[in-house]
Amino acid sequence: MRESVSTSPAWCRLYSVPLVLQATVSIAWFCGESSPCSHDERRRFPMERSNTRGQSTGPSNSLVQIMRRYPLFFFFLIVLGLTWLYELIVYGILHLPEFSIGRAFILGPTLAAFIMTSVTEGRTGVLRLLRRYVLWRVGIPWYLFVLLGIPALVLLGFFVLPRAVAAFRAPAPAFVLSYFQWYIVIFFGVSLFEEPGWRGFALPRLQQRSGPLVGTLLLGVLWAFWHLPLLLFVPGYDRAGTGFVGIMIPFVGLIIGTVALAVIITWVFNNARGSLLLVMLLHTSYDTALVTVLPKLFPSLPATPLINFLVNLNIAFVVVALLIIATTRGRLSYQRYLRETALPAPGTDQVQKPGTAGTAL
Numbered sequence: 001m002r003e004s005v006s007t008s009p010a011w012c013r014l015y016s017v018p019l020v021l022q023a024t025v026s027i028a029w030f031c032g033e034s035s036p037c038s039h040d041e042r043r044r045f046p047m048e049r050s051n052t053r054g055q056s057t058g059p060s061n062s063l064v065q066i067m068r069r070y071p072l073f074f075f076f077l078i079v080l081g082l083t084w085l086y087e088l089i090v091y092g093i094l095h096l097p098e099f100s101i102g103r104a105f106i107l108g109p110t111l112a113a114f115i116m117t118s119v120t121e122g123r124t125g126v127l128r129l130l131r132r133y134v135l136w137r138v139g140i141p142w143y144l145f146v147l148l149g150i151p152a153l154v155l156l157g158f159f160v161l162p163r164a165v166a167a168f169r170a171p172a173p174a175f176v177l178s179y180f181q182w183y184i185v186i187f188f189g190v191s192l193f194e195e196p197g198w199r200g201f202a203l204p205r206l207q208q209r210s211g212p213l214v215g216t217l218l219l220g221v222l223w224a225f226w227h228l229p230l231l232l233f234v235p236g237y238d239r240a241g242t243g244f245v246g247i248m249i250p251f252v253g254l255i256i257g258t259v260a261l262a263v264i265i266t267w268v269f270n271n272a273r274g275s276l277l278l279v280m281l282l283h284t285s286y287d288t289a290l291v292t293v294l295p296k297l298f299p300s301l302p303a304t305p306l307i308n309f310l311v312n313l314n315i316a317f318v319v320v321a322l323l324i325i326a327t328t329r330g331r332l333s334y335q336r337y338l339r340e341t342a343l344p345a346p347g348t349d350q351v352q353k354p355g356t357a358g359t360a361l
Contacts (some may be wrong), residue, residue: 109197
């Protein structure tokens, strides 16, 4: 690991940036969520706003009531706060390799999702969340887009990089096997633990609270910042260099690219009735293409700051995200999601249609 990074005052100032941002965002959510919820909010998330007044409770019950009242605040507090602290200790202080116990940070989004779902909706909500893992009846075109379209977009985005055409090499027969091996590893080692948090818990509430576009943009930015400690502590992660400029240039590209990817995922999520399976496959296709296409098909592409920025940004995804925003007028097919997902009856957490994957959360 970079010894100078963990002892430099400049690093301390750099690492304080995400902490301040986390505190700012958390306070904003804390204040914003205190406004009275609509009737639709009470129908979709019935336990989150109930039993917060008129009761005399002990300290533990009081904390549960606060967590129910501010679910997004506590979700991101768990995900960002605990993940950053864990990575600071494992990578920044202990200097362990990336693929070690440090990878346990990937559990953060799923852990937070199940904690907050249990607190806000109880056992019924947890079971409903689990059902969405296996919601697979979403239409063949969506599988084609997720499994073939996403890797094609990654490849297309790389072709517009400077010197990419000259650096391109036709894939060897072993490339397909390598791709599928990485696909399995990333699905069970990354997507399976990230998406239940980002899209299983946070996205439905963010869409409802802030609208599909604004909610997705917020999620995309926070999702990108969740990766920041890895750029700080793990050499070469997401093509990060050394020093402030070497880290921040790829990170800015990562923010833009992650937000664009988040827009595409939200659009797919809303059209697929909130299927976690499909967004897990999409996430896996994206990450697998990144770790296989660039080193295997563009082996001589130089790692300049500009190319590192553009790799993380991936212009093809930015263009597609803008087209989705324009064609859906910023709604990202959210009305279809509302129309096709089951709603609990008002004031209860009973699912009206057990076969519709319980996307009411």
